[in-house]
Amino acid sequence: MRYIKNWKQFQRVLISIFLWIIAAIWYIPIFWMLSTSLKSTQIAITEDPPRLIPKEPTLENYKTVFSAASGISVMRGIINSIIVAVVSTILGLVIATPAAYALSRLNFKGRNAIFWSYVAILAFPGVLFLVPQYFIIHRLGLMDNFLALILPGLGSTFGVFLLRQYMLGIPRELEDAAWIDGCSRLRFLITVVIPYVKPALTTLALMSFLGSWNSFLWPLLVMNSPEKLTLPIALVRFSAGWGDPFRGIGPLMAGAFISVLPTLIIFVVFHKYLMQGISLSVGEK
Amino acid sequence: MGLQNYIRIWTDDRFWLAVKNTVIFAIISIPLTMAVAMIIALILNQKVYGKLWLLVAFVSPTFFGSVGILTTWKWIYASYPTGLANYALLKLGFLKEAISWFETPTRAWACIIITTVWWIVGFSVLLYLGALQRIPPEQYEAAKVDGAGPWKTFWNITLPWMRNVLFFDVVRQVLLVFGLFDQVYFFTGGGPAGSTRTMVYYLYLVGFTRQELGQAAAISWYIFAIVLIFALLQLILLTRTVRSAEE
Numbered sequence: 001m002r003y004i005k006n007w008k009q010f011q012r013v014l015i016s017i018f019l020w021i022i023a024a025i026w027y028i029p030i031f032w033m034l035s036t037s038l039k040s041t042q043i044a045i046t047e048d049p050p051r052l053i054p055k056e057p058t059l060e061n062y063k064t065v066f067s068a069a070s071g072i073s074v075m076r077g078i079i080n081s082i083i084v085a086v087v088s089t090i091l092g093l094v095i096a097t098p099a100a101y102a103l104s105r106l107n108f109k110g111r112n113a114i115f116w117s118y119v120a121i122l123a124f125p126g127v128l129f130l131v132p133q134y135f136i137i138h139r140l141g142l143m144d145n146f147l148a149l150i151l152p153g154l155g156s157t158f159g160v161f162l163l164r165q166y167m168l169g170i171p172r173e174l175e176d177a178a179w180i181d182g183c184s185r186l187r188f189l190i191t192v193v194i195p196y197v198k199p200a201l202t203t204l205a206l207m208s209f210l211g212s213w214n215s216f217l218w219p220l221l222v223m224n225s226p227e228k229l230t231l232p233i234a235l236v237r238f239s240a241g242w243g244d245p246f247r248g249i250g251p252l253m254a255g256a257f258i259s260v261l262p263t264l265i266i267f268v269v270f271h272k273y274l275m276q277g278i279s280l281s282v283g284e285k
Numbered sequence: 286m287g288l289q290n291y292i293r294i295w296t297d298d299r300f301w302l303a304v305k306n307t308v309i310f311a312i313i314s315i316p317l318t319m320a321v322a323m324i325i326a327l328i329l330n331q332k333v334y335g336k337l338w339l340l341v342a343f344v345s346p347t348f349f350g351s352v353g354i355l356t357t358w359k360w361i362y363a364s365y366p367t368g369l370a371n372y373a374l375l376k377l378g379f380l381k382e383a384i385s386w387f388e389t390p391t392r393a394w395a396c397i398i399i400t401t402v403w404w405i406v407g408f409s410v411l412l413y414l415g416a417l418q419r420i421p422p423e424q425y426e427a428a429k430v431d432g433a434g435p436w437k438t439f440w441n442i443t444l445p446w447m448r449n450v451l452f453f454d455v456v457r458q459v460l461l462v463f464g465l466f467d468q469v470y471f472f473t474g475g476g477p478a479g480s481t482r483t484m485v486y487y488l489y490l491v492g493f494t495r496q497e498l499g500q501a502a503a504i505s506w507y508i509f510a511i512v513l514i515f516a517l518l519q520l521i522l523l524t525r526t527v528r529s530a531e532e
Contacts (some may be wrong), residue, residue, distance in 0.1 A: 016334040024299050029403070030346070032369055033357040037358040048367045099430035119527065123520040126511050127464040131492060131502045161523075165530045214350030217466055217485075221493055239356065246363060252356055260353040267345040268337075274348070278408065279415040 028052075030260070037257045061254035066165040066240075071171070072195035074255050076227055077234030080146075084230060085212035088150045092208050092257050093201060101162035101193055105175070105234060106185075115164075120156050137222055139275070148222040149230070159204045162280055166200040203277035206270055210263060227235050288504040300504065302479055303487040304511070309395045310394070310483065311462040317400050319454060322409030325442075329410065330417045347407030351467035359471055362386040387401055387473050390480035397468045397481065405461075415441070416450040453522055457514045463508055500527055 007123050015078065024031075031052060038057040047055075065074045102108070103115045135154050142148045178188045194201070216232045223229055229237065235255045239248055267274065295301050326345045329336065346354065361369040366383040375379040389394045420443065428438045444451075466485040469475055475482035475490070482490075484504065492501025 012332060013334065015331070017326060018332055019339055020335060023339050025402070027342045028369075029354070029357050029361060029372055032361060033353070045363075045365075045508050046367070050367050071469055117521050120520060123523055125460040125464050125507070127466075127488075128512075130485075131486070131498060131505045134492075135498065135502075147478045151319070165472045165526070210348055214348075216351045217489075232350055235352050235356070246360065249360055253360065256353040260349045263348050263350065264341075264345060266389050267348055268341060268515060271337075271340060271344075275411050278411045283444065 017196065030178065033253050033257050033260070036249060037253040039250060042200045044249055044253075045246055061250040062258075062265045064251040065254045065258070073226070074231070074234050074238055074258070077229050077231040080228060080234075081213055081231040084146055084149045085209050087146075087274060088153050088212045089205050091154055092152065092156040092159055093205060095154055096159035096163055097194065097197075097201070097205070098189060099156075099251045101189055103160065104164045104167040106171075112265055118157050120161055121155075124160055130221075133218075143222055144224045144228060149212070149215075149219055152218070153208070155239065156208070159208065162204055162277065163197055163200055165280055166197045170196050199273065199276065200280070202270070203280070206266060206279055208274055210266065213262065231255075235259065290497075290499045291506070294500055295502045299479060299482070300487060300507075301483045303484045304507075306481060307463060307465065307483045310398070310465060310497065313394075314398050314401055315455065315458045315462065317398065318406050318409060318458065318531060319451070321402055322406045322454075323412055326404065326413035326441075331415055344407035344410055346404050349404070351471070354404055355400070355467060355471035358396075358403075361398055362472075368434045381525065384479065390477060391482050393473050397472060400472075401465075401468055409458075412450050412454055413447065416447045420446045453476055456515050456518045456522065460512055460519060465511050 035054055036053050038059070038061070039047075039054045040056075040060055043054075043056070074185055083087060103111060103118075137143060137148045137152070138247045142151070175188070178192060183191075214232070215230070219230045219233050220236070223233055226234075226237070235252065238255060292314075329339055329343070333339065363369070363371070364383065364385040366372065366375065368383070371380065371383040372385065375383065384392070386396050424442050424446070425438065428442055433441065464485055465483045466489065469481055469483055469486045470489075473481045477485055485508075488501050488504045489503060491497050
């Protein structure tokens with residue numbers, strides 16, 4: 001018996017090692033990005049054979065990225081991206097939480113109509129709303145304004161849906177007990193509901209932050225001034241400034257790595273929450 | 286004004302080419318993504334060491350932004366002999382000389398599809414992994430007693446149990462495909478000769494490069510008409526999700 005157990009364990013180790021190798025190959029693009037960002041551009045485009053581990057690693061590219069080149073500051077882009085992502089995430093949660101509560105527990109006229117219009121919007125791909133959204137932002141005179149990036153997401157359709165799903169699980173008895181104690185709706189929301197849905201709030205905050213941080217097409221359409229660009233758009237402009245894109249590949253890969261690093265950290269630390277968000281949106285717990 | 290925009294788009298060959306491109310992309314990339322996701326999910330569902338790192342490798346890219354991912358892949362597809370893709374394929378003997386990756390329509394699409402599958406597969410992996418973990422272990426034990434091999438077990442137990450999630454994923458991905466923009470923007474700009482121009486890319490060209498917002502709105506309505514069935518399916522699935530939580 002003991003022999004069999006060891007053999008099984010040995011098999012498991014072998015399979016694991018094999019899978020790690022596959023995983024490492026799968027991740028080569030990310031390694032390649034990091035590796036190129038640590039080489040001087042001259043070496044990156046001429047070296048033969050191309051090396052995954054730089055021969056003479058240098059931080060030169062990161063210095064270039066952080067100093068203003070051709071009027072586009074990537075540093076400014078990072079700050080702008082953080083501002084927009086943090087503000088949209090917080091405002092989104094502040095709006096979605098009471099909305100989801102009202103739509104899950106309060107009885108008022110038109111509740112179902114409101115809720116189902118939320119669900120209907122969720123069913124259609126976002127690209128359909130690109131033109132009308134652009135039109136509205138344009139008419140409001142908000143072009144090239146951070147509000148153009150923050151306002152459209154504030155309805156937080158997905159957030160309301162997700163939180164409502166979660167809030168339906170709050171035991172009725174808890175609520176009844178609170179009314180008997182003379183607890184106000186708002187106090188109940190803050191002291192009972194919010195702690196109860198905290199995991200869902202965390203999931204939502206992460207998804208909304210990443211959504212804003214990664215957003216590309218929309219900011220490309222509505223932002224223009226160099227000092228107001230978010231990181232993805234700043235990087236595109238930055239690389240356009242080099243003419244042939246590969247002539248600035250070192251700094252570009254440094255910028256690319258900076259843009260994925262926060263996501264990577266969030267994934268490693270919070271992957272359980274992200275996975276939960278995905279399974280909640282399918283309706284399986 | 287008015288109908289004119291709709292007629293103009295309807296009679297525009299470039300629009301229909303974009304529709305065709307998008308549909309072909311969907312037909313190839315969706316089954317491919319699902320098959321790859323299924324393999325990865327089955328692997329991650331086994332007892333292996335260092336699962337977190339496998340998860341990071343296969344799943345984390347789906348959460349990365351397009352600029353970081355696509356500029357890197359474009360650099361991998363560099364046309365000179367020391368570009369990573371050229372270099373690797375030359376070394377392995379698949380290529381005789383370095384090629385320019387976005388030169389022909391087939392090659393350009395192959396690049397877009399490979400990158401897309403690599404990039405978005407993680408989301409499906411998470412969906413499938415969740416579904417796999419909900420299959421009761423007794424099902425597999427029963428199959429073992431019956432002497433069913435791994436292939437048979439997969440067809441008779443795993444797949445039927447995953448039907449709902451797979452259906453959800455098809456609908457989700459079809460809706461996603463009609464938003465295909467970033468890959469085209471970074472890799473090909475729609476070329477060569479419009480062969481990789483997708484519907485949203487065409488909408489972008491008409492509405493925002495040429496500033497014809499009216500025509501872009503017409504394109505949006507055409508996209509709406511095409512995805513309507515899938516959006517309604519999605520709506521039904523969402524309704525079911527809502528109902529199951531309400532009970």
